[in-house]
Amino acid sequence: MSYPYQIKDLAAYHAAYKKSIEEPAAFWSEIAATFTWKKKWDTALDWNFKDPKIEWFKGGKLNITENCLDRHLEERGDTPAIIWEPNDPEEHHRIITYKQLHNKVCQFSQVLYNNGVKKGDRVCLYMGMIPELAIAVLACARIGAIHSVIFGGFSAQSIADRLEDAKAEFIVTCDGAYRGAKDIPLKSVIDDALIGNKTI
DSSP states (O other), X not given: XXXXXXXXXXXXXXXXXXXXXXXXXXXXXXXXXTSOOSBOOSEEEEEETTTTEEEEEXXXXXXXXXXXXXXXHHHHTTSEEEEXXXXXXXXXXXXXXXXXXXXXXXXXXXXXXXXXXXXXXXXXXXXXXXXXXXXXXXXXXXXXXXXXXXOTXXXXXXXXXHHHHHTOOEXXXXXXXXXXXXXXXXXXXXXXXXXXXXXX
8 A cells, every 4th residue: 555645755745735725635545545445435625714614535434444454455454453561560461463353343333323322422441551452442443433542540520521521321331450450440430430321
């Protein structure tokens, strides 16, 4: 896969930057042409600074996960997509190939769908720094759900506030996580955050 702007030296950077400023629609159209689109855009850039109103790739449709995963399967399917180093240095690392990641994302997309998550729903993710977090993010995007990642160090009240602000209808979490030597009981914190919450 070749990209129109591979910055290999300072001169190439200046040339690309100059075009991005002087001809933004043409510049970004060349970049976007390397993506996988369900429907190509009608207009690359429609802007009006007086209103202000700026629209990029109007009329175009794509699924970002197809660009992150599907388009790499044929050539890079067996190469690593994620290399994860665990919190415990004695624990073995994990390598997930593009094919494996694609399969896991499709599986979890179906799990979300089976549990009532649909396009436009808001899903909060309260998880540790594990590959499953990336899988959950991509699975949400795959079915058109809106994800919001909540920092694992927040208190129950802070989480409750964010759930309310996001109008979240679903939460994905796990039993716990580690941050250094500290054990973070994610599920019990979420349980506390949900006390009195009527939206989840």
